[in-house]
Amino acid sequence: MGTPEDHLSWAHPVVREWFTTRFGTPTEPQIAGWPHILARRNTLISAPTGSGKTLAAFLACLNSLVRQSLTGSLRERTQVLYISPLKALGNDVQKNLDQPLLEIQRLAAERGYLMPAIRTMVRTGDTPVRDRARMLKLPPHILVTTPESLYILLTAARSREILRHVETVIVDEIHALAGNKRGAHLALSLERLDAITHLRPNRIGLSATQRPLSLVAEFLSGQPNAPNAPDLRFSPSPDAPDLSSPASAPDALDFRCHPERVIKLLDHIVVIGDNSQYFGCVGTVQADSRFLCIS
Ligand SMILES: Nc1ncnc2c1ncn2[C@@H]1O[C@H](COP(=O)(O)OP(=O)(O)O)[C@@H](O)[C@H]1O
Ligand SMILES: [Mg+2]
Helix, strand or coil: CCCHHHHCCCCCHHHHHHHHHHCCCCCHHHHHHHHHHHCCCCEEEECCCCCCHHHHHHHHHHHHHHHHHHCCCCCCCCCEEEECCCCCHHHHHHHHHHHHHHHHHHHHHHCCCCCCCCCEEEECCCCCHHHHHHHHHCCCCEEEECHHHHHHHHHCHHHHHHCCCCCEEEECCHHHCCCCHHHHHHHHHHHHHHHHCCCCCEEEEEECCCCCHHHHHHHHHCCCCHHHCCCCCCCCCCCCCCCCCHHHCHHHCCCECCHHHCCCCCCEEEECCCCCCCCCEEECCCCCCEEEECC
16 A cells, blocks of 8 residues: 555655645545656546546646756746646636645745745636736746637747747546547647647646546547557456555556557556446556556
């Protein structure tokens, strides 16, 4: 199982202290998802609403920014792009990004760290002109937006510039986008983003439990391989390692299943069950196509 500290051994001591003081124990999607996010694999986390998915993605990004800030290597660039289709996206961002960041910054100061500010910004259709202009002058480290605003940001030359350094894209509530027009529009924007960025950004998808999950995975990966997408409802494997242990890192996995039935660009899939409907599944679906299934 491991203690909360074990699961957060990757985190800066301030981030770890903040998390354990605030929440105690990480949730299952957090424990299972972090190793893959931190290894910079494309990762899809599917778990019930309220299970800590959004914070799982943000905390990994915040930790990286905190470390950069503390070592003086944090550049004034947008590194993380968070996309959510939610109308009330501000609430989620306040709860899972702004509040944690504020508390982490306060704790860092209390512990005597000098931590230059990490900046976030929400850019939607409602963003005042003044703030839009400020964003172009001083890009936030984490930019929060909607699929529609992302499209506009990618289209205008000046805002496109600030997206060139994005390293991680989080697509939240991805189940609400896969398979509809809004999602098709976003898929196009994600490809455009890939085309303008210096390095192809890592994609993190966060989904409520949804069937077929392969559709969501396909959407995240950008691979139109629907017929070849794996059915993720594998039967449990008795050999499946404990996902919470460090030994469950991808190199420790040696299950090979249906290499021909993989989604080529999606590296990892993490599914956490609600009741008995789903089970955890982590799969490498690139290169050697190894899968891990847990009950
Ligand atoms: N490990 C945890 N323990 C307790 N509460 C948590 C934990 N992680 C996140 N939360 C809180 O639970 C609520 C739901 O988390 P959230 O990340 O929004 O879930 P999801 O994205 O899966 O719907 C939020 O208020 C969040 O701050
Ligand atoms: Mg969420």
